[in-house]
Amino acid sequence: MELAAIQTRVGAVHPDALVPTDEGAAYLSMTPEHWADVAQLLRSDEELRFNVLMCLTGYDRGPGEPLGVAYNLHSMDKLHKLEVRIEVPRDGGKIPSVAQIWRTAEWHEREAYDLFGITFVGHPDLRRILLPEDWEGYPLRKDYKEPDYYRGIPVPKDKRGWE
């Protein structure tokens, strides 16, 4: 199924879920409110059947801009792909978790929470995954400032030879 057909199919069931995208965009943009229902539709609809979540990527549009999550879906039966993007405000952004629909999302959502600070509502166990539990801040945000000390150890900031 092509992107336009998938868009029509989703739009027919959840007309409020879609956000208009730029001309020529290769993805669907959605609101977080309806995402749980739309994800269920994408997973179980007879014509869509997206049974694999290939990748879940958090991203930051820049300081003061929203944070986003990109979902790359694939169907092993129908052999088509789809990219869905959801953007939420920087502070207190919440997206429904899809960990019960695609279990891959369980760890990937934890990673996006860990590095970007996006909260996934309904996640079974939302904790930091790669960083220590007492880490402060979300390092992959573009406005992240490295701390001067971590547990009393000075953080080296000499970047000679880097640039």
Added chain:
Amino acid sequence: MTTKAEVVKNFGVVQTEEMVLNMGPQHPSTHGVLRLKIRTDGEIVSSIEPHIGYLHRCFEKHCENLSYEQVIPFTDRCDYLASMANNHIYSMAVEKMLGIEVSEKVEYIRVIMTELQRIASHLLAVGTFGLDVGGITPFTYCFRDRERVLDLFEYTCGARLLYNYIWVGGLSHDLPLNFRQYAQEFIDYFEPKINEYNRILTYNKIFIERTGDVGVLPAEVAISYGCSGPVLRGSGVKWDLRRDEPYSIYDRFDFEVITGDGQMGSLGDCWDRYFVRVREMGESVKILRQALAGLPEKGDVQENIPKKIRPPKGEIYFRGESPRGDLGFYIISDGKAKPYRVKMRSPAFSNLSVINEIGAGWMISDIVTILGSLDIVLGEIDR
């Protein structure tokens, strides 16, 4: 504090309670620095909670401060047992963004290197899996042969583990003198050795007892958890990106997609996952024979390397088959010389997440077997 009266009252009554056991971070069978928090009831494991991140080196943050070509040595260090595959897939993702085509010769050399790497990686997986279940000799056999692959890599690019060989648009070096002959000698030597592994390990009765019917992973669960590579194919799903989404020049080669068939127990047990790897080495030999025969003699391997790498604004998700499964790169470009965001979707990350599902209910010694059969590399899980 128990009083004397309570001790007397409970005398002779066996009390059991769950025990929390930490396996790792330093443990020979966790294949790196992984900590498994295991809840056990006697010898039986009731739940497993993997704690990862001990090897986190901020790969994705580093990428945002480096130019596109400087990222390649960092991809080496993610999955350090399959650096060639990482180089290959990352370079192809950037080439797709730039719209570069590489020459025939470069494509052939890339496939040869990636398949040699697959043999080296599977040999290590097979050898250490034998070690996990208590067989030490097969490990030495596998390392003997892996050494010869590493010698070929050393001869080609000077490095034995972290190559930085496949570049965006080309390669760092052309093939050295007589490489084709040496590679041919290696595969002629190696092909009969697969039977040797089968004799010493695969059909060993004790090995089958330890791995057959243990840690059964149903296909539905594997797909839902995003398992890929030999872990997915061991559960009987015929899915290989080299065949199903052919990239590079894989569509020209004739090879079989190996799946498990449950001949030593149930479909998707540890033995199946192990045996898929053994047979895949044979398929890699098949691809290597065809690639070496078709390798063009003449051609410059650096003619398509761009002077400046500045992909246009946009994003790409590109994935390929690394020895451990679907390795994907999601790259966002803002038109500058450094990538805006690089996300690496590592196969072992998703393969490890299934361990609680298939490991609960088994004994502690079986957890070692199940972990070994997943063939994880912590460098790529923690990034």
